Amino acid sequence: MQSHPFKHSWVPYIFVAPQIIIILIFFLWPAGQAVQQSFYREDAFGLSSEFVGFLNYAEVLDDPEYTSTVLFTLLFSALVTVFSIALSLLLAVQANQVIRGADTYKTLLMWAYAIAPPAAGLIGGLLFSPLVGDLYQLLNNIGFDFNHNRNSSDAIFVVVLIAVWKQLSINFIFFLSGLQSVPNSVLEAARIDCPGAIKRFWTITFPLLAPTTFFLLVINTTYAFFETFGIIDLTTKGGPGGSTTTLVYKIYQDGFLGADFGGSSAQSVMLMVFVVVLTVFQFKFIDKKVHY
Amino acid sequence: MAQVSFHQLAKTYDNGFQAIHGIDLEINDGEFVVIVGPSGCGKSTLLRMVAGLEEITSGKLLIDETFVNEREPAERDIAMVFQNYALYPHMTVFNNMAYGLKNRKVPKDKIASKVQQAAEVLQLTHLLDRKPGQLSGGQRQRVAMGRAIVRDPKLFLFDEPLSNLDAKLRGQMRIEIKKLQRQLGTTALYVTHDQIEAMTLADRLVVMDNGHPEQTGTPEELYSRPATRFVAGFLGTPSINFLDVQLTATGAQLSNGEHIKIAGVSDSRTITLGLRAEDLTCSTPAQADFTMSVELVEQLGSELQAVGVLQGTTEKLIVKLNKSEHLEEGMTLPLKINRNHWHWFDADTGQRVDSLFTTQNAPQQAIAV
Amino acid sequence: MQVKTVINKKRLQALFRHSVLISGALFLVMPLWIALMSSTHSPEALFREGLQFLPGSYGYETYSQILMGSDLLSAPAWRMLLNSLILGLGFAIGKVIISMIAAYALVYFRFPLAVPLFWMIFMTLLLPLEVRIIPSYEVVAKLNLLNSYTGLIVPLIASATGTFFFRQFYRSVPAELLEAARIDGAGPLRFFIDILIPLSTTMMAAIFIIMFVAGWNQYLWPLLMTTDPEYYSIVIGIRQVFQTLNEGGTLPQFNIAFGLTVLATIPPVLVVVIFQKMFVKGLVETEK
Numbered sequence: 050m051q052s053h054p055f056k057h058s059w060v061p062y063i064f065v066a067p068q069i070i071i072i073l074i075f076f077l078w079p080a081g082q083a084v085q086q087s088f089y090r091e092d093a094f095g096l097s098s099e100f101v102g103f104l105n106y107a108e109v110l111d112d113p114e115y116t117s118t119v120l121f122t123l124l125f126s127a128l129v130t131v132f133s134i135a136l137s138l139l140l141a142v143q144a145n146q147v148i149r150g151a152d153t154y155k156t157l158l159m160w161a162y163a164i165a166p167p168a169a170g171l172i173g174g175l176l177f178s179p180l181v182g183d184l185y186q187l188l189n190n191i192g193f194d195f196n197h198n199r200n201s202s203d204a205i206f207v208v209v210l211i212a213v214w215k216q217l218s219i220n221f222i223f224f225l226s227g228l229q230s231v232p233n234s235v236l237e238a239a240r241i242d243c244p245g246a247i248k249r250f251w252t253i254t255f256p257l258l259a260p261t262t263f264f265l266l267v268i269n270t271t272y273a274f275f276e277t278f279g280i281i282d283l284t285t286k287g288g289p290g291g292s293t294t295t296l297v298y299k300i301y302q303d304g305f306l307g308a309d310f311g312g313s314s315a316q317s318v319m320l321m322v323f324v325v326v327l328t329v330f331q332f333k334f335i336d337k338k339v340h341y
Numbered sequence: 342m343a344q345v346s347f348h349q350l351a352k353t354y355d356n357g358f359q360a361i362h363g364i365d366l367e368i369n370d371g372e373f374v375v376i377v378g379p380s381g382c383g384k385s386t387l388l389r390m391v392a393g394l395e396e397i398t399s400g401k402l403l404i405d406e407t408f409v410n411e412r413e414p415a416e417r418d419i420a421m422v423f424q425n426y427a428l429y430p431h432m433t434v435f436n437n438m439a440y441g442l443k444n445r446k447v448p449k450d451k452i453a454s455k456v457q458q459a460a461e462v463l464q465l466t467h468l469l470d471r472k473p474g475q476l477s478g479g480q481r482q483r484v485a486m487g488r489a490i491v492r493d494p495k496l497f498l499f500d501e502p503l504s505n506l507d508a509k510l511r512g513q514m515r516i517e518i519k520k521l522q523r524q525l526g527t528t529a530l531y532v533t534h535d536q537i538e539a540m541t542l543a544d545r546l547v548v549m550d551n552g553h554p555e556q557t558g559t560p561e562e563l564y565s566r567p568a569t570r571f572v573a574g575f576l577g578t579p580s581i582n583f584l585d586v587q588l589t590a591t592g593a594q595l596s597n598g599e600h601i602k603i604a605g606v607s608d609s610r611t612i613t614l615g616l617r618a619e620d621l622t623c624s625t626p627a628q629a630d631f632t633m634s635v636e637l638v639e640q641l642g643s644e645l646q647a648v649g650v651l652q653g654t655t656e657k658l659i660v661k662l663n664k665s666e667h668l669e670e671g672m673t674l675p676l677k678i679n680r681n682h683w684h685w686f687d688a689d690t691g692q693r694v695d696s697l698f699t700t701q702n703a704p705q706q707a708i709a710v
Numbered sequence: 711m712q713v714k715t716v717i718n719k720k721r722l723q724a725l726f727r728h729s730v731l732i733s734g735a736l737f738l739v740m741p742l743w744i745a746l747m748s749s750t751h752s753p754e755a756l757f758r759e760g761l762q763f764l765p766g767s768y769g770y771e772t773y774s775q776i777l778m779g780s781d782l783l784s785a786p787a788w789r790m791l792l793n794s795l796i797l798g799l800g801f802a803i804g805k806v807i808i809s810m811i812a813a814y815a816l817v818y819f820r821f822p823l824a825v826p827l828f829w830m831i832f833m834t835l836l837l838p839l840e841v842r843i844i845p846s847y848e849v850v851a852k853l854n855l856l857n858s859y860t861g862l863i864v865p866l867i868a869s870a871t872g873t874f875f876f877r878q879f880y881r882s883v884p885a886e887l888l889e890a891a892r893i894d895g896a897g898p899l900r901f902f903i904d905i906l907i908p909l910s911t912t913m914m915a916a917i918f919i920i921m922f923v924a925g926w927n928q929y930l931w932p933l934l935m936t937t938d939p940e941y942y943s944i945v946i947g948i949r950q951v952f953q954t955l956n957e958g959g960t961l962p963q964f965n966i967a968f969g970l971t972v973l974a975t976i977p978p979v980l981v982v983v984i985f986q987k988m989f990v991k992g993l994v995e996t997e998k
Contacts, residue, residue: 139730181761
């Protein structure tokens, strides 16, 4: 524990001030605004607004589109999290054990961290494009009737694939460093106690990676919720028929494109509450079990 | 160089834990005082209170008769050597030593000469441009010493400075620290849990336990006349043997029924007898005070060490014997006590008891200095 | 015999490992490779033959159109690259400085407001900008900061991730260093400047890289914030080209779309690859 030796000084106030001022103006004010607007409704011209209580919330919750958006967001984040974690773990375990070419593999597997989600979306989208996409051709040639612009499940497949592709690198980096921090002596002891390499992995290495896995679970969920906006906006635009609309995408559509500030704010507030609850849940119930 | 006085110095943490329970101590000018005790006894806290790194809850701390409780560490004119050295990793050895002087606005040429001088004393001259990461453990230790001595402080504070070194280096550095302190004549307060370090370095020794000073005195005084059972058990290698005995009119009855004859016993309570390993000798069954079952014989080269129990019990015994003795594991060994060096402690309070016997049998007022 | 099977097993294992890794690497690299190669072919060729795996001869035309301006782009790519650079650098520098000093105040001082301020900062971690995107837009509009670098950069700094990174780092600095510095006569500012900042250089560089990439890649916020092409970042440019692709009529300029995407991707990727070690170290250590 760090001791706090400096007291009664103006220094901490000055130092913490820029951060706090920015938070007040660009975090608390908008968050407060969202809460306030969620209880009001503006007229069509944005000239006046009236207090409507929980009406915005009720309407959002009654809207079957909103329900399907919630369901898609959950499905989407589950798929992205599971596939990107599983694949990156597989790659990290192999990369941790090869000697020849190890550095090359590492570079080739981690560079995609730096690609912008919209860039990934654009490239991925064009690969599946009916106009030029090779993958579109391939899938149709081998007998799938594939078109992500018309078919919901094809669209979901495309956004999940691109989102997983973009997220592999960061998961790989964390798993690899987690694997490298497993003490050699523990692995050597395990080699004496347990002859099977695969069993050894699941009984010794994987449990020791639990804190990393938990951490990745949290950031992958956050990623799927918030950072995939660019991917969706440059591939399916939430379609077809709203089948790939995430909660954030819907807030943007309703609030910015549809100018329904009340409804969009109500969605924002619900999403905020949901994220806070999810975070508390994750830390309370899962975090406890994975730290040593 | 300075005198330091503690007047009922005490520390209570915010959570109510009392780390130091009112300590009085006078450290004379140029004296080397060592505070020793097990981990958690409060010795480091006490040192850090002197440094100004921990707040003093009550009592008075005087350095050269100036009240310094409220002063910042930098204003107390002290220097400290930390357990992990706390060298600034990004600065060269020279800058590590110079940093305190720079902050005191000492002129540049004076800083250079001071650092040079300290580096020569510590044989660091060829390392002045290196960074701590490029130094060995012993060299880092020297730099930490150098940082302390360049400032000519009134008082050196040492917080277990040798505990990160290996045994051999620790022995060497111990001697160097002592020589350096003698040479500079600076008052020093040194904290350690290592009783050998404590015994060899100290002009005076304070043994602490649970935030209390158990006993203060020269190493010889504490070794030969420990004031409490704790002090007796803490100082000395191997640890002193403790036997629970019942006093009777003719002597002391051991737990296995054996009887140590003592004339003029004036009491009849249960009491703890402390016997150091070197104060027991082989004897004949007839003349022995008690018998030991030998479980293990250790060859120490210059002597033998027999490890075992008081025959018929589980009370542990360790005895140091002349290497010419013929010992075997499993044998019974009749032992005789050197009656000039036995220590009696109250079984409940652990305090030393000297008034159990009439004078001729009393342990000699040992070897006072 | 025994020895031989062991060797074979080891070979087989190595073969398996390398094939997994090569597949993974191909999976990650191929899309960008195709984008790069396709950008060197003419739109007609792409429309006729589909995406390309090998370099073509149309690269100069594609990239000179992109960089110098084309009907498809409302601003030439050099302008957008410059805006992205300003966004990335401004975000990274602002974040590093603001979070360093804020974390210093929180870790090394005991002051009355420390606890509520800590929680206020912690809260921002839970709720990314995306959640409160519309009201944030309104606030920035009220402050007259739409279409400005300030409005683009500062609200992004409100999320205090950097403060947490530095807080974690400072807490790992041994307390004795501070104590030694105090005995050496260093006050709060001296200690920060003489000891803590030099010790944090690796950390600062790592966070700088992470934040630069994050800033460069911002999408949703610049999308709302900037309507004036003068302020378009290259990532916003991608969206613009994407929209022209979907318009009917003329032949879609796929080469331009790919070329612009490649240009948007190369700078952050280079930064990450060149500073790989530092970046990985920073990323992994701060998240603990």
